[in-house]
Amino acid sequence: MAQRLRLSLEEDGRTVASVTRDSRSHKLVRLGTLPTTDLPLADAKACRLHAFIELDAAGATLIDLGTLTGTELNGVRTRRAALHDGDTIGIGATTIRVCLAPILETPLPLPEAERAVALPATLGPPSALADLPVPAPAPAAPHDATVRVQRGVG
Numbered sequence: 001m002a003q004r005l006r007l008s009l010e011e012d013g014r015t016v017a018s019v020t021r022d023s024r025s026h027k028l029v030r031l032g033t034l035p036t037t038d039l040p041l042a043d044a045k046a047c048r049l050h051a052f053i054e055l056d057a058a059g060a061t062l063i064d065l066g067t068l069t070g071t072e073l074n075g076v077r078t079r080r081a082a083l084h085d086g087d088t089i090g091i092g093a094t095t096i097r098v099c100l101a102p103i104l105e106t107p108l109p110l111p112e113a114e115r116a117v118a119l120p121a122t123l124g125p126p127s128a129l130a131d132l133p134v135p136a137p138a139p140a141a142p143h144d145a146t147v148r149v150q151r152g153v154g
Helices: none
Strands: 003-011 014-022 028-032 051-056 059-064 071-073 076-078 080-083 088-091 094-102
Touching: 003 028, 003 051, 003 059, 059 071, 059 094
Parallel strands: none
Antiparallel strands: 003 014, 003 094, 028 051, 051 059, 059 080, 071 076, 071 088, 088 094
C-alpha cells in the first residue's frame, strides 16, 4: 500500500516549513542545509546533505549519512531506523515531526448514469452483432525495397 509522508519543521512548537511526499512518486527524501534538499535546514550543526528518508509501500526509513553531529529519532541517536507516525527527528537544534499514513486507494463509486450502459435499440440484442458482415482487409500497397543513391558532381 502506498504511503504519504509529511515532514514538519518545528520551531518553538509551531510549524515553520513542511514537505509532503508520496511513495508512488518519491522514493528518497533528502534533509540538509543545501537549498536543493527536499526540506532545507538552517542549522549550523546540520550538514549540507545530512540524512535521507527512504520511502516505499512498506513505510519509511531514516538514514544518517555518517555525520559527525548525528541524527536523533525520538531523542535517541541513530544511524538507521524505521519511522512511524508521530516520531520526531532531531538534527542539531532542529526538530522535524513525522506524519506517516497509508494512502487508501478505494475506487470512487460511479454515478448512477454510468453504471449500466444500454445498447441503442437500432443495434438489437448482442447476438445480432455476430451476424453483421466483417469487411475484408484492404490489400497491401506494393513497395520497392531498392534504394537508389545518387552522388552529386560538385
